[in-house]
Amino acid sequence: MTPSFDKVRQLLKLLPGLGHRSAERIALHLLVERPAKLEPLLSALQAAALAVRRCSRCGSLAESDSCEVCLDPKRDAGSICVVEQVPDVMSIERSSAYRGTYHVLHGRLSPINGIGPEELNLATFERRLKDEPITEVVLALGNDIEGEATCHFIRESITAIKPSVKVSRIGFGLPSGSGLTFADPATLRSALEGRRDVGI
Ligand SMILES: [Zn+2]
DSSP: OOHHHHHHHHHHHTSTTOOHHHHHHHHHIIIIIOGGGHHHHHHHHHHHHHHOEEOTTTOSEESSSSOHHHHOTTSEEEEEEEESSHHHHHHHHHHTOOOEEEEEOSSOOBGGGTBOGGGTTTHHHHHHHHHSOOOEEEEEOOSSHHHHHHHHHHHHHHHHHOTTSEEEEOOTTSOTTOOSTTOOHHHHHHHHHTOEEOOO
């Protein structure tokens, strides 16, 4: 071990999904075994850190003010699919079963963890309900207690702002509490096609 190597390993360990051994393997791989891979990775990270931001309309990943979905005129502007995280957008896009727009909350309501409505991307959602020709909202949130609470909150907002909007929910065919990120495209497609009106 050297102090610099150790520092890199410690920082990698802080990343989601990386334990001590994976962090060590990656540090060894980049610094010792295949150092040629390091420079392109550093440049890509530096460029992405400057370019990648949140879409000002839906909160998904973008490299300009709007993301690719929001910029696509072929998407149905009357439909919003609400998800918790950016990877959920990617999962649903892979299923090719949805042609509307998205809204990424960047989390879900969790009073125990101090996450209330202000911590989520909800103010822009309410603005979209008011300003855009929305006729349908698809709630694609987890089936656990926090997902339920978040759905309930959003339904209340819709009732208050635009009660004519049709609200449906997907996720019933998915394992409870699994979230959407790891659902395979076929499962997501059948969940989207079988989405049911939950009313408000
Ligand atoms: Zn967008």
